Amino acid sequence: MKTGEDRLVRKITQALAFRGHSGLALGVGDDAALLQPRPGRQLVLSCDWFLEGSHFLRDKHPPDSIGWKCLARAVSDVAAMGGEPRCFLLSLALPETHTGKWLGGFLRGLARAERRFQCHLAGGDTTRNHKILINVTVIGDVPTGRAVLRSGAKPRDLIFVSGRLGEAELGLRSLRSERPSGHENRTRWIKKHLYPEPRLALGRWLAEKRLATAMMDLSDGLSTDLSRLCAASRVGARIAIDKIPKVALPKEKGRTLLGLTELALHGGDDYELLFTVRPKQADAVPSSFQGLALGCIGEITRERQLMLAGPEGLEQKLPAHGWDPF
Amino acid sequence: MKTGEDRLVRKITQALAFRGHSGLALGVGDDAALLQPRPGRQLVLSCDWFLEGSHFLRDKHPPDSIGWKCLARAVSDVAAMGGEPRCFLLSLALPETHTGKWLGGFLRGLARAERRFQCHLAGGDTTRNHKILINVTVIGDVPTGRAVLRSGAKPRDLIFVSGRLGEAELGLRSLRSERPSGHENRTRWIKKHLYPEPRLALGRWLAEKRLATAMMDLSDGLSTDLSRLCAASRVGARIAIDKIPKVALPKEKGRTLLGLTELALHGGDDYELLFTVRPKQADAVPSSFQGLALGCIGEITRERQLMLAGPEGLEQKLPAHGWDPF
Numbered sequence: 001m002k003t004g005e006d007r008l009v010r011k012i013t014q015a016l017a018f019r020g021h022s023g024l025a026l027g028v029g030d031d032a033a034l035l036q037p038r039p040g041r042q043l044v045l046s047c048d049w050f051l052e053g054s055h056f057l058r059d060k061h062p063p064d065s066i067g068w069k070c071l072a073r074a075v076s077d078v079a080a081m082g083g084e085p086r087c088f089l090l091s092l093a094l095p096e097t098h099t100g101k102w103l104g105g106f107l108r109g110l111a112r113a114e115r116r117f118q119c120h121l122a123g124g125d126t127t128r129n130h131k132i133l134i135n136v137t138v139i140g141d142v143p144t145g146r147a148v149l150r151s152g153a154k155p156r157d158l159i160f161v162s163g164r165l166g167e168a169e170l171g172l173r174s175l176r177s178e179r180p181s182g183h184e185n186r187t188r189w190i191k192k193h194l195y196p197e198p199r200l201a202l203g204r205w206l207a208e209k210r211l212a213t214a215m216m217d218l219s220d221g222l223s224t225d226l227s228r229l230c231a232a233s234r235v236g237a238r239i240a241i242d243k244i245p246k247v248a249l250p251k252e253k254g255r256t257l258l259g260l261t262e263l264a265l266h267g268g269d270d271y272e273l274l275f276t277v278r279p280k281q282a283d284a285v286p287s288s289f290q291g292l293a294l295g296c297i298g299e300i301t302r303e304r305q306l307m308l309a310g311p312e313g314l315e316q317k318l319p320a321h322g323w324d325p326f
Numbered sequence: 327m328k329t330g331e332d333r334l335v336r337k338i339t340q341a342l343a344f345r346g347h348s349g350l351a352l353g354v355g356d357d358a359a360l361l362q363p364r365p366g367r368q369l370v371l372s373c374d375w376f377l378e379g380s381h382f383l384r385d386k387h388p389p390d391s392i393g394w395k396c397l398a399r400a401v402s403d404v405a406a407m408g409g410e411p412r413c414f415l416l417s418l419a420l421p422e423t424h425t426g427k428w429l430g431g432f433l434r435g436l437a438r439a440e441r442r443f444q445c446h447l448a449g450g451d452t453t454r455n456h457k458i459l460i461n462v463t464v465i466g467d468v469p470t471g472r473a474v475l476r477s478g479a480k481p482r483d484l485i486f487v488s489g490r491l492g493e494a495e496l497g498l499r500s501l502r503s504e505r506p507s508g509h510e511n512r513t514r515w516i517k518k519h520l521y522p523e524p525r526l527a528l529g530r531w532l533a534e535k536r537l538a539t540a541m542m543d544l545s546d547g548l549s550t551d552l553s554r555l556c557a558a559s560r561v562g563a564r565i566a567i568d569k570i571p572k573v574a575l576p577k578e579k580g581r582t583l584l585g586l587t588e589l590a591l592h593g594g595d596d597y598e599l600l601f602t603v604r605p606k607q608a609d610a611v612p613s614s615f616q617g618l619a620l621g622c623i624g625e626i627t628r629e630r631q632l633m634l635a636g637p638e639g640l641e642q643k644l645p646a647h648g649w650d651p652f
Contacts, residue, residue: 051453125374126651
């Protein structure tokens with residue numbers, strides 16, 4: 001009596017389901033999933049498209065990286081609120097040709113992400129399509145009142161980012177390039193592009209310590225995302241070129257500082273955290289957190305525009321040149 | 327500083343956002359939405375694809391029906407658990423040509439559904455695509471322990487359905503047909519296909535009264551969905567052809583009983599409820615609930631197969647011939 005869709009669902013649940021975890025009273029296999037909320041906490045809800053052609057390429061991206069990344073991206077939104085992921089819903093549309101080996105690889109990457117982020121499959125929807133379409137909804141939670149929003153930044157707050165910006169974009173370029181650069185860090189950049197690590201521990205720590213006044217994850221590039229944080233907080237920002245943590249490249253590679261700055265300002269997919277801290281609390285932010293570098297790149301201003309200060313102190317307006325599908 | 331995506335999000339939130347409702351502490355415009363869970367209740371989580379070409383046709387389906395139906399379908403899964411919808415996440419991928427008039431119509435239908443179901447926009451994701459892609463996640467809740475699952479049916483339980491089955495399928499056929507039939511009920515069938523009504527009040531009532539032992543919504547057709555309910559409950563079923571509430575058609579229209587039975591057995595998209603009731607509680611099920619007919623169509627059996635009894639008592643196996651994308 002099994003239909004094709006039922007067989008596909010069975011394949012997915014066999015690869016992923018972790019029964020009895022996370023307060024999931026009921027997972028895949030009913031009309032809906034049931035989740036027991038935890039007392040004293042608010043739910044954190046987020047969903048993300050991950051579409052062939054727009055977000056990944058069928059012939060360039062290994063299926064296990066697509067499985068990892070579709071969950072990592074959605075979990076990153078929970079990290080950016082200071083929350084903890086609990087479960088996810090997977091909507092998957094596949095060509096019939098991709099329900100075998102490709103699906104196996106995809107599910108291996110997704111299962112690895114599920115374990116790493118402690119975020120378990122609760123349900124979803126499957127259908128057939130000539131292109132691979134993925135949508136992931138993550139349900140997380142955060143102690144009530146402790147979520148860090150985009151809207152809390154105040155003038156004079158200092159602006160911080162985690163990690164180095166532009167690495168994932170460089171990874172994507174390396175992946176697309178027909179002539180591999182052979183650079184020793186190439187694997188590292190490609191890995192950051194294919195298997196991003198949402199900054200869950202950092203986000204929770206900043207929320208628990210009440211250090212961050214505003215926070216978001218960097219998915220579309222610093223210039224675009226910082227302008228969104230500033231718009232939500234009704235403020236502006238001034239950041240300094242030489243303070244932005246850029247990709248580390250030996251000079252003899254012929255890269256200009258400008259090229260690396262462009263990458264760091266406008267490159268997407270880094271999934272690092274961007275957050276603001278009151279000046280008197282800035283000393284409480286360490287230079288690294290669990291091995292991840294944290295750097296101050298500028299400050300929030302009352303004047304509602306984004307300014308970029310060059311090494312000689314010259315300032316220019318910073319346009320939002322990050323990723324925009326429209 | 328606004329990007330194209332930001333403008334699209336603004337359009338959506340202006341059409342939909344109902345601030346301060348539903349315990350939504352934070353809606354659209356941050357990395358994730360925040361929802362306050364209600365004490366004594368479990369969360370009900372469900373998501374649904376709604377894709378151009380598979381689930382609707384750009385040139386046949388009015389945009390406001392696509393807006394209505396994408397939410398109605400997902401809400402129907404919450405109804406099928408006996409739950410109450412609280413909020414939804416909208417993932418929308420559109421061609422640039424559809425961000426004007428088409429989007430306006432879509433949002434009008436969606437806003438109407440949002441008010442009707444008291445299920446409010448909490449967040450989502452937008453991107454560009456050459457085809458229209460929609461995914462809706464609904465977050466609802468249900469008193470803890472009261473959700474009605476697919477897996478609770480026991481042998482000898484009676485099987486009920488709400489409404490008349492096959493009407494939505496007939497509506498789809500009327501909509502696709504180049505030669506309108508002119509039948510007086512044509513508008514009614516098309517309306518049922520375009521603007522389905524999830525059976526929220528019935529589902530909640532059955533759960534509250536503890537009348538239903540198992541329940542699901544009929545989205546893929548009775549033959550397919552009943553086989554799923556039986557598989558989840560590890561039972562079989564025997565249903566009677568002449569008890570199935572079929573489309574009402576005058577005989578002179580030349581329709582055979584067989585044609586109407588096929589429609590009722592295998593036609594999808596009705597979003598009626600299928601539920602089972604212990605024999606001794608069957609009398610507590612009224613013949614109609616708030617104007618919606620409820621009919622007993624057969625009973626659950628220990629033997630794990632689906633049998634269809636004809637008018638002369640002859641029995642045949644019922645194959646699952648409902649909608650299956652694969």
